[in-house]
Amino acid sequence: MTTAVGELDLLLTDHHVHSTWSDDAVSSPMENLVAARDTGLASIRMVDHVRTTTTWVPGFLAEVAALPRIDGLEVLTGVEAKILDASGRLDVPDDLVVGPGGVDRILIADHQFPGPDGPWSPRRTLEEMATGLTGQDALDILVTATVRAMGRVGRGQLAHLFSLLPKIGLHESALCDDHLAAIADAAVRSGTTVEVNEKWRCPGPRVVLALAAAGVPLVGSTDSHECSTVGRYSWVSDAASATRLVGTR
Numbered sequence: 001m002t003t004a005v006g007e008l009d010l011l012l013t014d015h016h017v018h019s020t021w022s023d024d025a026v027s028s029p030m031e032n033l034v035a036a037r038d039t040g041l042a043s044i045r046m047v048d049h050v051r052t053t054t055t056w057v058p059g060f061l062a063e064v065a066a067l068p069r070i071d072g073l074e075v076l077t078g079v080e081a082k083i084l085d086a087s088g089r090l091d092v093p094d095d096l097v098v099g100p101g102g103v104d105r106i107l108i109a110d111h112q113f114p115g116p117d118g119p120w121s122p123r124r125t126l127e128e129m130a131t132g133l134t135g136q137d138a139l140d141i142l143v144t145a146t147v148r149a150m151g152r153v154g155r156g157q158l159a160h161l162f163s164l165l166p167k168i169g170l171h172e173s174a175l176c177d178d179h180l181a182a183i184a185d186a187a188v189r190s191g192t193t194v195e196v197n198e199k200w201r202c203p204g205p206r207v208v209l210a211l212a213a214a215g216v217p218l219v220g221s222t223d224s225h226e227c228s229t230v231g232r233y234s235w236v237s238d239a240a241s242a243t244r245l246v247g248t249r
C-alpha cells in the first residue's frame with residue numbers, strides 16, 4: 001500500500017518534545033538532543049508552551065541553535081499554543097516570528113474548547129452541552145476553529161488532534177466524513193503537518209487514514225516532558241502498523 005507517509009518515517013521523527021523552557025518539563029534541550037541521537041531519530045522538533053505574554057522565545061531559539069550538530073539528526077523548533085476561540089485565534093505572543101529567524105512551526109493545540117467568547121474549560125463545555133449545545137454543534141465549532149487556526153498560522157502542526165474529545169464526553173467516531181475532509185483540505189492547503197501523538201493516543205486510525213489518503217504530512221510525536229521518553233513509541237508504532245502506513249518509497 002502506497003501512502004504519503006511511511007511507518008519508518010513516523011517512527012524516526014519526534015516532532016513534539018518539551019524542555020525546561022516549559023513550566024512542566026524537566027529536561028534541557030541538550031538532554032533531549034542526546035536522547036534523540038541515542039534513540040536513532042532522524043528528526044526532532046523542540047517545542048515549548050507559549051502564551052500571549054511569553055517573552056523567552058528568542059532565548060529558547062538561541063539555545064537550540066547553539067546545540068552541537070549531530071550527523072543524520074535534523075533539529076527543528078516550534079512553540080505550542082492553544083486555540084483561543086472559535087475564530088481560530090492562537091495564544092501566541094504578538095511579536096512571534098515564524099519562519100526564517102524564528103520558530104519553524106506553531107503547534108496548534110486543543111487544550112481548551114474554542115468557544116465563541118474565548119477558551120472554555122472541559123467543565124464549562126460540559127455545562128454548555130447539558131443546556132443546549134449538541135455534540136455535533138461542539139464538533140462543528142472545534143473543527144471550524146481548527147481549520148481557521150491552520151489558515152491563520154501558515155506553518156502549523158496540529159498537536160494531539162482531538163485529544164479534547166474524551167474530556168468533553170465525545171469520541172472521534174462522532175466526527176462525520178465532512179469534518180475529516182475539512183481538516184485534511186485545510187492541512188494540505190496550508191502546509192500543516194499533523195502529529196500522531198503517543199502521550200494522548202490520538203488521532204485514531206480512521207482519522208490518520210483519512211489524513212494520509214488526502215496527502216497530509218504526518219509526523220510522530222511523543223509530547224515528551226522528560227528525555228527518557230523522546231522518540232519512544234508503542235501506541236504510535238501499533239497505530240502505524242494497524243493502518244498499514246508502511247513506506248514503499
Ligand SMILES: [Zn+2]
Pocket residue numbers: 080109111159160
Ligand atoms: Zn499540548
Ligand SMILES: [Zn+2]
Pocket residue numbers: 016018080159223
Ligand atoms: Zn505538548
